[in-house]
Amino acid sequence: MKKACAILLFILVTHTVYATDAPDVASKDTTEVISLNKSAYNSRTTNAKETIDYAERALALANKIGYRRGVAEAYRMKGIGEYYSNHLDTALNRYFDALAEYNSLKDERGAAKVYNNIGNLYQMVDYEKALSYFNQSLDIAQKFRDSSLIASLYLNMGNIYNRKNMNVSALNSYTKSYQLFEKLKNMPSLIFCLQDIGVIYYNQRDFGKAKEYLIKAHDKAKELDLNSSVAAINLTLTDLYVSEGNYAEAEKYLEEGRNYSQLIHNEKDIYDYKHTAYEMEIKRKNYKAALDNLINIYQEDSTSYRTNASIKFNFLQQEQSRLLAAVTQQKKDELTRVIFWSITITAGLLVVVIVLLVANVKRKATTNLQLQELNSEISRQKDNLDRINHHLEEIIDERTKDLQVKNKKLSEYSSYLSHQIRGPIATLKGLMNLEKEGLVDQLECINMMDKCVSEIDEKIIEMSDMLHDPGKTTL
Known part of the structure; x- marks a missing residue:
């Protein structure tokens, strides 16, 4: 009897331990799934591949423990990772997997998030369909007063209005989104708002305000290591500085943005930077x-x-x-x-x-x-250079000939001095010596000296005329 009681007591204790331990294990696993999904979402703008890896781990664990809400969210995170990797078709598949799970759970708030994600995909294909999905999501978000989702939806709807060149509507949506994210203290999303508002002002050619918002968004994005945002912001800043003709700043932001786009392997941004570099060099x-x-x-x-x-x-x-x-x-x-x-x-x-x-x-x-x-x-520029070179050769030839003529004149001048002027000077010297010795009459000597001086003056005038007359080549 004692043995039977002991066995019964052992079974009861074992069952109690198992019953209390199993929920603890399930609770830990559920928390792990939630944590993995959060990590996936937080890394979406810095490393899309990490987002996909975290989501796959969350999906495997959620399926293992039968945590269906975790399965739904993991599919949504995988879709977001594929979206940031620019794999739109794969992203759409994962979003529909998530939507099917949330609908089966009758989880409207989860479905609203997926509608928002699908609307983001349609921004590149069909604006009206994108707005339709956003409005579906907005109705549910307002029903549950989900401020975070409402803010995201206003931001995304602003992007649609921006693409449709409806600047006033876009700016209004971005402002609403910014105010909500500011209350929620959601800095990554605030950066998106600053960037989008800056783009609107850039489109309106208000470069001062555009730089104010874009540079603020750029600095905050770098602080938070939001590599994808930095790459996108720098593209607009490069275009802005090129439009202003400030090529030094444009080149700085272009090089930095190109490095970030290569770091995150975003092929679209890499292509856009190549095209922007081409346009900048054309303008320069x-x-x-x-x-x-x-x-x-x-x-x-x-x-x-x-x-x-x-x-x-x-x-x-x-x-x-x-x-x-x-x-x-x-x-x-x-x-x-x-x-x-x-x-x-x-x-x-x-x-x-x-x-x-x-x-x-x-x-x-x-x-x-x-x-x-x-x-x-x-x-054309090569032809211009050839013409300039030919013209320079002609100028050199012309100046060489001119120097030759001048050298000849100088030679003749020297010869003239030697043969023409030295004669009268020698006569003057002779007269002066005769006058000193008293061998010639003073008046006669003065007359003869005057005649020599006049002769010298005539020769000097004749020589001056020759030197200043280009047509006269000989004395």
């Missing part, structure tokens, strides 16, 4: 450097353009496929209509691709024309 009239940059751009331009067009096409196709699958599951009776519109949209996209390819051909033609113009300018 440094045609050789401009030509080198243009050749480099020309080599990459065609491949890059087709790749971007393909990404956008795949991006739209993927969402269309998902929408088709969702509609098929929910409403089988509308399948025929959905397929029809899918084919129509695909055909439309093919037309868009063809238009883009035609535009690419035109861009090639424009680039070739620019190359020809540069070559013509170089040839």
